[in-house]
Amino acid sequence: MxxxxxxxxxxxxxxxxxxxxxxxxxxxxxxxxxxxxxxxxxxxxxxxxxxxxxxxxxxxxxxxxxxxxxxxxxxxxxxxxxxxxxxxxxxxxxxxxxxxxxxxxxxxxxxxxxxxxxxxxxxxxxxxxxVSEYVDRQAAQLASLEVERQQRADLDLIAQTTELLGDLEYPLALRDIADLLRSLVPWASFYLNDDGLQHADGVDVASPPSGRGRRHARYVPAPPGEPSTGPGDAVEGGETLAGDHVQDLLDGLVDGPVRLDLGATYPPFSASGWLSRDLRHRVVEETGAIPRSVVVHAVAGRRRVLGLVVTWHGDAQGEPPATAPAPEGEHVVTVVEVVARRAGTAIDNARLYAREHRLAEALQRAMLPEQADVTGLDVWTYYAPNAEHAQVGGDWYDLLQIADGTVGLVIGDVVGHDVEAAAAMGQLRSVVRAYAYELTHPATVLDRVDQLVTGMRVPRPASLVYATLEHRVEDDTWALDYTRAGHLPPLLLREGTVRLLSGAGGPLVGFGADPRAVSREELRRGDVLLFYTDGLIERRDRSLKVGLDTLVDISARITARDSAGVGEELLARLADAPEDDVAIVVVRVPDPATDDQVTALSPRSRRWLLPSEPASIGRARHAVLRTCQAWGLPDSAAAELVVSELVANGVLHGWGNIALRLYDTGEGLRIEVEDANPAPPVATDGHPNRLGGFGMQIVERLADWGWRPAGSGKLVWARLRAT
CATH class of the missing domain: 3.30.450.20 (PAS domain)
Incomplete structure (x- = not known):
């Protein structure tokens, strides 16, 4: 049962x-x-x-x-x-x-x-x-997560690359980007086509923005009718030569990427031949492997190919060559292509910006006003454009030694601070200069300027003050004649009081229908004249009248006994954050009887902008002597000698304007001289068979000194040793 x-x-x-x-x-x-x-x-x-x-x-x-x-x-x-x-x-x-x-x-x-x-x-x-359906679904989810992870990693790599490309002044930017790419491939590197292909760790932004330089010679194929092994190949002495596909990439004949066989024989002097030789040496040295082939991507700018990104995907000699990227390597090719494209755009932009910057500097050197050497007067000038991208704006000034004992002075302002304003300023500056030397008298000069500007149809309205200072030898006094065309009134500082020179007013330049008026002031010893543009006092949070009252109040409390000190006090109190272009001219009539008796409590810093000409050496010596006198510093002779040598070096070996700055550090006078030549100064044992060459040796005997890069040039500093 x-x-x-x-x-x-x-x-x-x-x-x-x-x-x-x-x-x-x-x-x-x-x-x-x-x-x-x-x-x-x-x-x-x-x-x-x-x-x-x-x-x-x-x-x-x-x-x-x-x-x-x-x-x-x-x-x-x-x-x-x-x-x-x-x-x-x-x-x-x-x-x-x-x-x-x-x-x-x-x-x-x-x-x-x-x-x-x-x-x-x-x-x-x-x-x-x-459970096949469950396993397949889980595998698909894992694969999707892996794709998402890879995409996130690729985006992170591209973001890091973009950050590096934002600072191409960093000398190893391209090397660091290649290191990032090596998280995807065993080896990667950049080559730039600057005067021929060159391996590049960084970017020389001074190279031509087109990237065009010396070309690698393209091999000329055999004449028609002779045997040929196929498209892009040639035969030399019975040996098959591969086509120069790298040059095709550089010339923009193919979009790329192209695979470069490092074991092939290429035409003499070809880009493919040079690159394959360099890569065989470089990859072996860095990885120890002998590469069989590499993938070459174009780094393209706006108009031309600027260089190459080369990636090695790990195939070595003895392995069969890959005819196409592996499926898992397709995203690598895409990422490298994106990086190459962004690098090309960044390099092109950097070089275009550098070219525009050089053009702006050239415009600045050509158009910035230069201070004349005025005998018998203590003169200080200052100019600063508000726009950082444009090194020159619509404000300007000029000091002209018209004749012995006669000085012309003009300060003006063209509406705006862009390139058009700078161009209008250049036109007006030239016109005023020409008539000032010919006619001298302020009213006559401005009348003729009105007539010419009306015919020129200058697109921007402008204001100015034109003045002449005449020296009377018999009593050693100065007389000021001035006229104003819609410009703010100059200031006269005399014994702690301030007076606006508001006479001789008139309409803007080019709008004067009636003859211009002229006002006269008799100047005494110790008097200070202040000419300025509205950028010194104009602010968004206050009216122009309030700014003018503030200027008068501050000027009445100035303690400086030299024109540079007066200017520095004004800048320290009014122009720490200007909202417009600023131009200032300070003219002081020296008073030998009192200048040496009082040490002013003005800011212990001074600055000058000097043209690169021999006369600037004398002006620099005069400036440092006046500063040492105003600050009550001893050893003015040593300071004069050091300044003379540093400015002379700037004039002889530099270019552009020379910036001179003086600081009282409390432990000695610090002198800074900046010019546009980036080459460092070198102390030598003199020039063979000729005089000179001992300047920096003199500086070493009197001061501690050094240098550093500054802008597109250098800054040399010296601090006088205490005695």
């Missing part, structure tokens, strides 16, 4: 035959095996197992011991599974199983030992659940 399983009340009992029939009929592949020590022979499988694997018990018996393991693909968890089976414990694993038709499915295998009287695992029952 068949044993019956207990069942709930009211239900038919379940027999062992029922359980056996259920296992045989279930759609879940099921099997029973023997014990592990016998090789777990398969004793029984159900129909679902046979349908899934295509194998019967007899087929599995042919496979020998552990026949089920033979159906399972290599599984990293096979060893832990065997440990569980040997120990007689239940085991669950997800494995890939190969069917007879060769297809592989993912199965979740559950194997459980059947109970026995002695407690041993003599028989095992197993079930296999098809």
């Amino acid at each position: 068949t044993e019956m399983s207990p069942s709930p009340a009211g239900l038919l009992p379940v027999s062992a035959d029922h359980l056996t029939a259920a296992l045989a009929a279930t759609g879940v592949p099921t099997f029973i095996t023997g014990e592990w020590s016998a090789g777990m022979p398969v004793l029984w499988v159900n129909a679902a197992f046979e349908r899934f694997t295509g194998m019967t018990v007899e087929d599995l018996a042919v496979l020998g011991p552990n026949a089920l393991l033979a159906l399972v693909d290599d599984d990293p968890e096979r060893e832990p599974a065997q440990v569980d089976l040997v120990a007689g414990r239940s085991m669950r694993r997800i494995v890939g199983m190969r069917a007879r038709d060769g297809r592989t499915s993912w199965l979740q295998i559950d194997v459980t030992p059947l109970p026995s009287d002695d407690g041993g695992a003599h028989h095992w029952v197993g079930m296999a659940t098809d």
Whole structure:
């Protein structure tokens, strides 16, 4: 009688035959095996197992011991599974199983030992659940996450590259970008086409913005009719020469990227030949591998290709060449292409900006006013354009030594501070200069300027003050005649009082229908004249009248006894953050009787802008003597000698305007001279067979000195030693 399983009340009992029939009929592949020590022979499988694997018990018996393991693909968890089976414990694993038709499915295998009287695992029952859809979905999710991770990494690399390209003055910018690319490929580097291909760690922004330089000579192929091995190749002495595809890339004949075979023979003097030779040496030196081929991308500017990005993807000699990027390398090619494109745009922009900057500096040197050497007067001038990108604006001044004892002075302001304002300023400056030397008298000069400007149709309105100072030898006094064309009134500072010279007013330049008026002032010793443009006092948060009242109040409290000191006090209190162009001219009539008696409490700094001409050496000596006198500093003779040598070096070896600055550090006078020549000064033992060359030796004897880069040139400093 068949044993019956207990069942709930009211239900038919379940027999062992029922359980056996259920296992045989279930759609879940099921099997029973023997014990592990016998090789777990398969004793029984159900129909679902046979349908899934295509194998019967007899087929599995042919496979020998552990026949089920033979159906399972290599599984990293096979060893832990065997440990569980040997120990007689239940085991669950997800494995890939190969069917007879060769297809592989993912199965979740559950194997459980059947109970026995002695407690041993003599028989095992197993079930296999098809989880291929779940595994495939999980694999797709993991692949999607990997793609997203790679995209994030690529975007991060491009962002870092963009940041490096933002500062191409850093000399190793391209090298650092190549190092970033080496997170994608074994090796990468930049080459720029500056006077021929050159390996580049950084960018020389002074190179021509087009990138055009000396070309590598293109090989001339054989004449028509002679044998040729194919497009782009040539034959020389029976040897096949590969086409110069790198030169095609540089010339913009192909978009790229191109693959360069480093083992091929290229035409003499070709870009491909030079690059392949350089790469074989460079990659071997840096990686120790002998590359077979590289991928070359163009670094393109707006109009021309500026250089190349070369990447090595790891193929070495002895390996078959790759005909196309591997699927996993396609994103690498895309990222390198983006980096190359951004690098080309950044390099082109940097070089165009550098060219514009050089043009602006040339314009500045040509148009900035120069201070004349005025005998008998202490003169200080200052000019600063508000726009940082434009080195010259619409404000200007001029001091002209018209004749012995006669000085012309003009200060003006063209509306705006852009290139058009600068151009209008240049026109007016030339006109006023020409008439000042010819006519001298302020009213006559301005009348003629009105007539000419009306005919010239200068696009911007302008204001100015034109004045002459005449020296009377008989009583050593000065007389001031001036006229104003819509400009702010000059100031007269006399013994602690300030007076606006508001006479002789009139309309803007070019709008004077009636003859211009002239006012006269008799100047005394110690008097100070202040000419300025509205940038000194104009602010958005206050009216021009309030700014003018502030200027008068500050001028009344000035303690300086020299024109440079007066100017420095005004700048310190009014022009720390100007909102417009600023031009200032300070003229002081010296007073020998009182100048040496009082040490002023003005700012202990001075500045001058001098033209690069020999006369500036004398003006610099005069400036330092006046400063030492105003500050009560000893050793003015040593300071005069040091300033003379430094400014002379700037005049002889530099170019552009020379900036002279003096500082009282409390421990000695500090002198700074800046010019546009970046070459450092060198102390020599003199020039062979001729005089001179000992200037820096003199400076070394009297002062501690050094230098540093400044702008497009250099700054040389010297601090006088205390005696």
